[in-house]
Amino acid sequence: MKKWCYLFITAIAFTACNSNTGKADASGTFEADEVIVSSEIAGRIIQMDVKEGDTMSKGRLAAVIDAANLSLQKQQVEASIDALHNKTSDASPQVQLLQDQIAVQKVQMANLQKEKARTENLIKADAATTKQLDDISNQIDMLNRQIAVTEQQIKVQLNNTSTQNRSILSEQPALEKRAAQIADQLERSTVINPISGTVLTKYAEAGEVTAPGKALYKIANLSEIKLRAYITGDQLSQLKLQQAVTVQVDDGAKAFKTYKGTISWISSKAEFTPKTIQTKDERANLVYAIKINVPNDGTLKIGMYGEVLFTQHK
Known part of the structure; x- marks a missing residue:
């Protein structure tokens, strides 16, 4: 009999201590977006x-x-890119030699043309034979073919050099990309x-x-911390995003510290009540998770227990 009286008196005292805050609508623990x-x-x-x-x-x-090893790799790739340019060929000296040869041939051509004109005049004066004119004409034809061959040699030289250089320099884009990859790794x-x-x-x-x-x-970021709480299906219709609520945490053995919070997330799916969580209706098996943003004055810690009041209790 004495034991039951003691329990009854204790229950009354506990109720009196919490009469200022009333029964919480939901409860949960604080968490933060951790990176x-x-x-x-x-x-x-x-x-x-x-x-x-x-x-x-x-x-x-x-x-x-x-990242010393990466730096050395980058230097090696850059040296390979420089080496590619050293492997390329320059056709200018050979082309210049052939162009000089053409210039000489054109001088010879001009002389033969003069000689041909003089011979034609001599033939008119019966001072030269047609064989002499034919010989000069043959020399002109041969010289024209030589000029054509020399011009073709210039084209072939330029084409071969260009093809060879393109083949060598075709490796450069891949090496540049490799260098860029290493540079990106160096930044990381x-x-x-x-x-x-x-x-x-x-x-x-x-x-x-x-x-x-x-x-x-x-x-x-602990300047604003989140309270993850759970509500029943009956409470779901009472809540909406950005709704202001009251959050309470223990402040000593018999007092609560109150904060203003804002609902930032409401789960769209129900789940079974976590064993560590008590809802307003403890008999509820399925609940919905919500998150409440609470400005932190430095007191709130990750994992701390908190209670939520959707409306102020009298």
């Missing part, structure tokens, strides 16, 4: 400017990975902090060897 920052290349960490609990701004240098050797926030966990230290995708640290 795990990883290395994008393999190598030894030569600089790591990250400490747990530090507040880091977006764009700040977080770590530097040793510096790890830049992606968001402004607080470092939650540090996974690596300077001097360690990292790999692509291996986590270096975890960061989250």
Whole structure:
């Protein structure tokens, strides 16, 4: 009998302590959008400017990975590109020689044309024979063919040199792309902090060897934290996005600290009630998850328990 009286008195006292806040409409735990920052290349960490609990701004240098090997690879590819130009041929000297030869042949042609004209005049005066004219004409024809051959040799020389050079330089685009890839990897050797926030966990230290995708640290913006709570189907119709609600957290043994929150997300699918969560109707098996954005004054922590009031209780 005494035991039952004690329990009854305790229950009354507990109810009295919570009469100011009333029964919560939903409850849950706080979470934040956490970002795990990883290395994008393999190598030894030569600089790591990250400490747990530090507040880091977006764009700040977080770590530097040793990329000496990549730098050497880039220099090697650039040297290969330069070597390609050294392998190419210049047809100018040979072409110039052939053009000089044509110039000489054209001088000879001019002389033969004069000689032909003089011989034609002599024939009219019966001072020369037609055989002499035929010989000069044959020389002119032969010289014309020689000029044509020399001109063709210039074309062949230019074409062969151009083909050879194109074949050599065809390797350049692939080498330039390779150089660009290495340059991109070199840029990724510096790890830049992606968001402004607080470092939650540090996974690596300077001097360690990292790999692509291996986590270096975890960061989250804690200036606004999210309360993930669960509601029943009956409560679903009472809520909408951007709706203002009241969030309460324990502030000592018998008090609550109150925050203003805004509903930012409502699940479109029902799920079974998590074992660690109590809803307004504890008998409900299926519930809907919601997220409430709550401005953080530095008190709220990830994993902390919170309660939600959709309307102020009297």
